Structures are given as C-alpha cells and as structure tokens.
Amino acid sequence: MRPLVQSESFMTIAAPLALGVIIVVIWEIACRALHIPPFLFPKPSDIAAKLMSDWPALLGALGMTLRVALQAFFAAIVIGTFIAFLFVQSRAIEMSFFPYAVLLQVTPIVAIAPLIIILVKNTQIALTVCATVVALFPIISNTTLGLRSVDPGLVNLFRMNRAGRLQTLWRLRIPSALPYFFGGLRISSGLALIGAVVAEFVAGTGGRSAGLAYEILQAGFQLDIPRMFAALFLITLAGVGLFTIMVGLSKLALGAWHESEVGADA
Amino acid sequence: MLAPNDALFAGARARGAAPVVEILSADKVFPNGTRALAPIDLTIAAGEFVTLIGPSGCGKSTLLKLIANLIEPTDGRIVWWSGAFDKVGAQGRTIAFVFQDPTLMPWARVEMNVRLPLDLARMPVAQSRRRVTDALSRVGLEGFARHYPRQLSGGMKMRVSIARSLVTEPNLLLMDEPFGALDEFTRNRLDADLVRLWWDRSLTTVFVTHSIYEAVFLSTRVIVMGARPGRIRKVMAIDEPHPREESFRNSPRFAEHCRALSALLAEVSVEQTRS
Numbered sequence: 001m002r003p004l005v006q007s008e009s010f011m012t013i014a015a016p017l018a019l020g021v022i023i024v025v026i027w028e029i030a031c032r033a034l035h036i037p038p039f040l041f042p043k044p045s046d047i048a049a050k051l052m053s054d055w056p057a058l059l060g061a062l063g064m065t066l067r068v069a070l071q072a073f074f075a076a077i078v079i080g081t082f083i084a085f086l087f088v089q090s091r092a093i094e095m096s097f098f099p100y101a102v103l104l105q106v107t108p109i110v111a112i113a114p115l116i117i118i119l120v121k122n123t124q125i126a127l128t129v130c131a132t133v134v135a136l137f138p139i140i141s142n143t144t145l146g147l148r149s150v151d152p153g154l155v156n157l158f159r160m161n162r163a164g165r166l167q168t169l170w171r172l173r174i175p176s177a178l179p180y181f182f183g184g185l186r187i188s189s190g191l192a193l194i195g196a197v198v199a200e201f202v203a204g205t206g207g208r209s210a211g212l213a214y215e216i217l218q219a220g221f222q223l224d225i226p227r228m229f230a231a232l233f234l235i236t237l238a239g240v241g242l243f244t245i246m247v248g249l250s251k252l253a254l255g256a257w258h259e260s261e262v263g264a265d266a
Numbered sequence: 267m268l269a270p271n272d273a274l275f276a277g278a279r280a281r282g283a284a285p286v287v288e289i290l291s292a293d294k295v296f297p298n299g300t301r302a303l304a305p306i307d308l309t310i311a312a313g314e315f316v317t318l319i320g321p322s323g324c325g326k327s328t329l330l331k332l333i334a335n336l337i338e339p340t341d342g343r344i345v346w347w348s349g350a351f352d353k354v355g356a357q358g359r360t361i362a363f364v365f366q367d368p369t370l371m372p373w374a375r376v377e378m379n380v381r382l383p384l385d386l387a388r389m390p391v392a393q394s395r396r397r398v399t400d401a402l403s404r405v406g407l408e409g410f411a412r413h414y415p416r417q418l419s420g421g422m423k424m425r426v427s428i429a430r431s432l433v434t435e436p437n438l439l440l441m442d443e444p445f446g447a448l449d450e451f452t453r454n455r456l457d458a459d460l461v462r463l464w465w466d467r468s469l470t471t472v473f474v475t476h477s478i479y480e481a482v483f484l485s486t487r488v489i490v491m492g493a494r495p496g497r498i499r500k501v502m503a504i505d506e507p508h509p510r511e512e513s514f515r516n517s518p519r520f521a522e523h524c525r526a527l528s529a530l531l532a533e534v535s536v537e538q539t540r541s
Contacts, residue, residue: 153369156336160363161386171385175373257373257414 042226047233050226058215058227062234065196065211068124069238072131073192077185079132080139087140088147088173105137109195113202127199127211134195138187146180147173179258182250189242197235283312285348286438286470287333292342293495294328301495302328305342308489308498310472312437315464317473317485319527321535325496326474327442333472334363334440346438362431364441368423370415370430376402377411380430387434394433401429404463421452428456432463439464439471446476457483458512465509478531482523483515490527492534499534502527 024044030036031043038046051058083101087094113130120126150173158168200213210218212231219228291305303325310316310333318326331337332344335351344351347359354361362383370379377398378385384394402408405425415423424444431439445453461484464471475481481488482504490500504523506514514520 151369153365153367154371156365157363157369157382158386159336160334160361161383163386167386171382172371175371178373254373257416259416 039223039225042229046226047229050224050230051233054227054230058212058230058234061210061212061215061231062238065193065200065213065235066238068127068131068196068199068211069193069242071128072135072195073189073242075128075132076135076139076188076192080136080184080188081143081181083140084143084147087144094144101137101140104133109134109198110202113199117199117203123203127196127203130199130202131192131195134198135188135192138184138191139181142180142184142187143177146177149180150176179254182246182253186243186246186250189246190239193235193239193242283314285309286312286314286346287472288345288348289329289332290343290345292332292339292344294325294332294337295340303332304495304497306496306498310438310470312470313468315461315469315471315473315484315486317475317481317488318491319475319478319481319488319531320491320496320499321493321531321538323496324491324493326491328496329491330440330442330472330474333438334361336363360434360436361438361440362434362436364427364431364439364444366443366446368415368420368427370423370426372415374414375411376407376413376415376418376426379415379426380433382430383434397433397435398429401433404432405429405459421448421456424448424456428460428463432467435467437470439469441471441473443474443476445480453477453480454512454515458510460484462509478524478527479515482520482527483510488527490530490534492538494538499537500530502530 028044031041036043042050083097087097109130112133116129116133117123117126120129154172154176155168158172163171196211197213200211201217204214204217212235215231216228219225219231287308287310289306289308291307292303293301293305294303295301306329308329318329320326328337332339335344335346335354346354346361353359371382374382380398380401381391381394384397385391398411399408402411405428407422407425407429410418410422410426415426418426427444445456448456457480463469464484471484473481473484485504488502488504489498490502491497492499502523506519506523
C-alpha cells in the first residue's frame with residue numbers, strides 16, 4: 001500500500017487542513033503570549049465561544065444572507081443563460097447589447113446599490129436585485145463563449161446529416177457549452193454571495209431581515225469584535241460551501257468526458 | 267502470370283455502372299478572390315474507389331466538399347444520382363463524410379457517436395441499435411460501445427468515425443485524408459480494413475490522400491491534381507483484383523503502380539514550377 005502522503009486525493013484535503021490548524025494554533029498562542037485583548041484582536045477560542053453562545057442569531061443571519069445569495073444566483077443563471085442564447089442567435093443582437101452587459105459588470109455595486117434600494121420598496125427584493133447584477137456577467141459571457149465554441153467539424157457533420165436548428169442546439173451547442181457554463185457558475189456563485197453581503201452593508205437593514213453584514217456592522221458599533229469575526233467566519237464558510245457544491249455539480253456533469261474533470265490517472 | 271478473374275476487377279464492376287456523382291464544369295472561387303478550383307469535369311460511377319492526390323493547395327479537399335455539398339460551386343453544377351442534392355437522403359442515396367480528424371462528440375459514448383446520423387434522422391433507438399452494433403463490429407470495436415472517445419487511441423477514434431459513416435449504409439463515402447495523422451502501421455491496417463469494407467458493401471468511395479502507397483493500395487482510379495488553380499492533371503487506373511490483401515503491398519505490380527504514379531506526380535510538379 002502506498003503511504004497516504006502520496007495519495008493525491010488525501011493530500012488535497014489534508015494539506016490545506018493541516019496548514020489551517022497550524023495557523024489557528026499559532027494565532028491562539030500568539031494572542032495569549034502577547035496578552036492582546038479580545039476587543040482588539042480575538043483569539044480563535046473567543047470566536048468559537050461566541051459562535052457557541054450566539055449561534056441562534058448568527059445562524060438566522062446566515063440564513064438571510066444565504067437566501068438572498070441563492071435567489072440572486074438562481075436569477076443570474078436563468079437571466080444570464082437566456083441572454084446568452086439571445087446573443088448567439090445573431091451577431092447584431094450581441095453587438096448592440098454586449099457593451100451594456102460590460103457596463104453592468106464594471107459599475108461597482110456599492111455605487112448603484114443605494115439607487116436600487118430606493119427604487120425597490122421591498123428590501124429583500126432590492127438586495128436580491130443587487131446581488132443578481134453582480135452575479136450575472138460571468139454567466140452571460142461564459143455561456144455565450146461556450147455556445148459559440150463548437151467544433152467546426154461537428155457543425156459540418158450535423159449539416160451533412162441535415163440536422164435541424166433545434167437538433168443542433170440540443171445535441172451539439174448545449175453539450176459543447178457545458179464546461180464553460182459550469183466555469184461561469186463557479187465564479188458567479190461566489191459573486192452572488194459577495195453581492196448579497198455588499199448590498200446588505202449599503203442597505204444596513206435591521207429587524208427581521210438582518211443578514212450577516214448587518215451582524216458585522218452591529219458588532220462593530222458595539223465593539224463586540226469576537227462576534228464580528230464569528231459572522232465573518234460564517235460568510236467565508238458559506239462561500240466555500242457554495243464553491244464546493246459548484247465543483248461537485250461540475251464533476252457530476254462533466255466528470256465522464258471533459259479534460260478539466262478527468263484525473264491524470266485516466 | 268495467371269489471368270486474374272475479370273469479375274474480381276472493381277474497374278469492371280464500375281464499368282458501365284450508373285453515375286453516382288457528376289461534376290459538370292464546376293469551379294470554386296472563394297470570397298477572398300482565391301481561385302481554388304478551375305472548372306472540373308469528373309464522373310464517379312457506382313462501385314468505384316476514386317482517390318484524389320496532389321500537392322498541397324491543389325483543391326482536393328475543396329473538390330470533396332463540393333461533392334458533399336458542404337460548399338456550393340461558383341459556376342457549373344454537380345449532379346447526384348442524376349438529380350439535385352434534394353434527392354440525397356432518399357432510399358439508396360446517402361452520403362457519408364469522414365473528416366481528417368475523428369470529429370467525435372467528447373461528451374457522448376462511442377455507441378451514441380456512431381448512432382448520431384440515425385438519431386438526427388429520427389430513427390427509433392430500438393431500430394438503430396442493431397445497425398450500431400453491426401457498424402462497430404465491422405470496424406473491430408465490438409467491446410467499446412460504452413467507452414468515451416478520450417479512452418480510445420487515435421486509430422480507434424478514427425475507426426469510430428468510420429463506423430459512424432457506415433451506420434447510414436451510405437451509397438457514397440467521402441473521406442478527406444482520414445488516416446493522415448496516424449502512424450504508418452495503424453494507417454496500413456485501416457487501409458486494409460477499409461478496402462475490405464468497400465468491397466463487401468459495394469460502396470462508392472472518393473478518398474483524398476497525400477500518400478502514393480495509400481492511393482495505389484486502395485483505388486480503382488487515381489486522379490492526380492495540380493495547383494494554382496486546382497485542376498485535374500492526370501487520371502490513372504489501378505486495374506488490380508479485389509479485395510486486395512496486405513500481400514498486394516509487397517507485389518511487384520504494386521511497386522510498378524507506385525513508380526508510375528510517382529512519375530506522374532513529378533511531371534505535374536515540374537509543369538507547376540515551370541508555369
């Protein structure tokens with residue numbers, strides 16, 4: 001049997017995990033040795049304690065933020081894919097609309113979020129719209145690129161066999177676009193979360209619809225720094241979780257055939 | 267030498283056979299002004315194995331694409347089975363094209379790749395399954411139906427591509443340097459398999475190649491083309507019995523044909539440089 005250290009799949013999980021543990025331990029020891037007070041820079045144990053004691057509020061906030069992020073992500077997939085299909089229908093459509101898609105992408109969300117929050121009465125919807133705007137572009141650009149990246153030989157083959165427009169779409173264009181589409185999903189899932197958090201910061205809404213960003217703001221006002229770190233930790237966890245789910249989905253869909261998902265051993 | 271049985275001569279089989287494709291003064295000028303083909307006249311009869319050979323840029327591939335109706339001639343016309351291209355696809359009138367690359371769908375298993383032309387023609391899977399199995403066994407890939415293309419070698423991918431072209435039971439098989447990217451051993455084996463398939467199925471084949479040996483081994487007729495603009499320079503019949511075995515490669519007759527063809531090609535290229 002090979003030692004575990006040589007196993008690729010073991011190392012991809014174990015190596016970063018070990019590094020993480022080492023950093024946390026050093027952090028804990030350094031904070032204790034230098035007597036840094038928790039309101040300046042909390043120890044990992046302070047953050048963990050906060051997570052334990054405040055978990056109902058924090059988990060609720062995580063749920064709110066995740067809800068906005070997932071709604072936005074879903075909306076971005078639907079709208080982005082639709083726009084991409086529209087773009088590949090004709091060059092004229094793409095040429096007229098693409099610059100505006102770029103405009104949407106390069107305008108900082110912080111700058112337009114107040115406007116959206118004023119225009120849209122319902123805060124939940126306003127936050128979702130902001131996050132959607134952020135998450136939309138990678139889906140549009142990647143799916144468009146994918147739908148266009150079709151092997152010209154296969155196009156000829158389909159033409160030779162008198163394939164209809166719909167047959168070519170289903171059997172050729174969509175499968176060819178999938179690797180690009182999943183690449184777009186990975187980027188977009190993270191952006192949806194970032195969009196949701198940024199929008200919450202701008203909106204600053206409290207009450208029942210308080211997300212993790214609001215928790216961070218409140219903790220800052222109250223100098224409850226461990227709670228701030230706890231909220232931050234949960235955001236990071238949510239982001240990593242989303243990314244992992246996207247990687248898993250991509251593997252599920254492309255694992256059998258696409259180079260990016262096929263291991264070196266195959 | 268023994269007089270070969272005349273019935274075994276594919277040339278004889280094709281002689282007097284109905285034309286499958288007639289190219290009537292068809293030429294091709296590309297939109298950028300490049301004259302790829304001067305007016306060409308060529309008739310391909312049922313049962314022939316015609317090879318197009320010539321230097322790069324002599325329009326071999328362009329001519330093949332014209333026959334496949336992948337591109338339209340600038341002038342002149344092309345007639346399939348004495349009719350327009352609309353007649354292709356009816357019973358007994360199908361064209362299959364094998365490209366330089368295997369051109370397989372990487373996301374589809376071998377069986378689905380082979381089945382594609384039948385799927386596109388909306389044949390029920392229950393009906394097409396037997397044809398797919400048959401085509402795969404003809405190219406020697408019985409056990410590979412459930413594999414993905416990436417799991418196959420270059421030669422095997424090309425076999426899948428050939429199986430896909432056979433699955434429609436085409437009456438005209440067009441091949442554009444199909445084995446050009448393969449090593450010599452694989453190429454020779456595929457050539458031998460191809461010539462047997464062609465003979466067994468009474469296929470009509472137009473084949474593009476750079477290789478003199480391949481042209482002589484496979485063809486009943488070799489068309490030597492010249493460049494700038496592309497046109498037919500010489501026609502050479504290879505009247506040898508079929509089906510040809512590997513041993514034909516080592517026969518003095520084979521060497522003789524190769525020498526003659528190579529001389530023709532040299533002649534064409536000399537004229538080329540002079541003009």
